[in-house]
Amino acid sequence: MTTDEATKPEGEVQAAALAERGEDITPAQDRGVLKIIKRPGNDDESPMIGDKVYVHYKGKLPFVFSLGKGQVIKAWDIGVATMKKGEVCYLLCKPEYAYGAAGSAPKIPSNATLFFEVELLDFKGEDLFEDGGIIRRIKRKGEGYSNPNEGATVEIHLEGFCGGTRFDCKDVKFVVGEGEDHDIPIGIDKALEKMQRGEHCVLYLGPRYGFGEAGKPKYGIQANAELVYEVTLKSFEKVRAGPEGKYLQAVIQYGKIVSWLEMEYGLSEKESKASDSFLLAAFLNLAMCYLKLREYTKAVECCDKALGLDQDNEKGLYRRGEARLLMNEFELAKCDFQKVLEVNPQNKAARSQISVCQKKTKEHNERDRRIYANMFTKFAERDAKEAASKTGVEKEAEKATCAQGLETAGAGGKEAEGHV
Structure with missing residues (x-):
């Protein structure tokens, strides 16, 4: 990206003012990108990551890029994300947020601090399949570069809206491609294949990717309704490679x-x-x-x-x-x-x-016979031991009974002698 900067005296004055009064809009708060609003926007909403933004900057025709995708210098991704539709602002960008040590020949020298005047003309969500059926707006960017594939197991949180009314809110774990089994429209399955772990986005689904002509009576959704979902991809496990x-x-x-x-x-x-x-x-x-x-x-x-x-x-x-x-x-x-x-x-x-x-079948039957044969042998041995043990106890009981009988008889004889 190149720029026709303002004339040197004017640019130097504006840059100095920006350096003194500009708002630090960097996440790291290192004053790498400073901003002053020249003209406020006419809307309360700002663009989100992935939105296509239409901007005009001094000395150039309108320019279009996808926000947060690294298509422009880092300062623009940061700065434009803070703007409102119709807003005009000044951005002062340090080299590490611009072209760095490499510069951008022939106009941008090495380690140059750049000054831009930017107007946000318009913005719109990312058209995932370029048919207008699924528009995504990313509220929080995900981690890494891996996406779920069809057949992957995903865990998500979602909220569904129709006409401004929320009709669904849940945490759910399912297989991508089988969302309909959980009352989730096919558009969510499709969008998940474009998301990263931890991503939080808003999805605008046309009827084709929603509940279609059938609607969803369970949720009170009429035929051919347009839906809005907020989805957070909490975790996923990709389907295994190979056969x-x-x-x-x-x-x-x-x-x-x-x-x-x-x-x-x-x-x-x-x-x-x-x-x-x-x-x-x-x-x-x-x-x-x-x-x-x-x-x-x-x-x-x-x-x-x-x-x-x-x-x-x-x-x-x-x-x-x-x-x-x-x-x-x-x-x-x-x-x-x-x-x-x-x-x-x-x-x-x-x-x-x-x-x-x-x-x-033959092998199974033979195995069963061996098992039952061993089982019966064990039962027989146990019964024999119990019988032997019982016999010993009975013999001891008989001896005890005999001894008791003899003692009783002896006692009777002595008693008789005493009475004679």
Whole structure:
């Protein structure tokens, strides 16, 4: 960025006045950027980080940049953030907040202190996807450069507003891409992928990224309503790289397809058949993903839904058999593989899996027999010990009884002799 500074005498006078009376607007309060307002703005709001700001500075045409993104010298990021729309101010910028030791040839020498007169013409939020659907304004910048990706687990605080009325306020932990399961519109999922840890921002969502034509009766949101959310990204854990991460992301995508298709209604017979065909494919693909992720119960559930649409579906039967086999449900798995052979007698994989089921069942039964045999042996040994212990006690009791009887008899004889 270059500047045509004011004429030297005028510039020196203004710079001197600014150095004496200017307000220190640096976060560090090191007087690196000093400001004097020449003309107050006509609004109470200032631009936020990420906003596109439209400014005019002396000797130049209007200039546009994104605030707080490092597109201009640091002094401008700091100074313009303090301005109001329509405001004109002077900025005195030390080298460390301007071009530093490098300068900016040919007009800015090394270690130059710069003086600017700046007018803030307008500003607007950052259009995240350049379609006007999600506008972001950052209240507090986040840390680092990492963002959540689809499938990441995030913990956020959010507040939702419609027409100035707050309808939602909560702390929530969820997987990016599955916000709808928590009554969170898709626009929040999308925006989170652009946020950093600790960021606090305001999001303006158009109907497409909000609750759309369906609205949200639970919150009293009408169809095609525009929404405003304040969101703080408290923490996140990115989805793992590699195959497992890809399967997690695939689960999210297929889950969305299922959700959309299950909400379809009023379809013609032809459309209904097409919808069922897509739904069947989605359930089968979900089952495969859950198998890869070792979530076998969910895999069985997806296969059940697929077979509800097509009871003789070969892939559905086979994948349910695989899941049941891995859950040690050998007989149920064998039944599924046998049904696969009924549908397609040439399926060698199913025939091989039946042999595996039979082998596993035999091994399982033998293991059970050994366990029960050992158990019965232990029970028998315990009973024998108890019996032996009981026998010993009984013998001692008999001896005690006999001894008591003899003592009683002797006492009776002596008593008889005394009475003769």
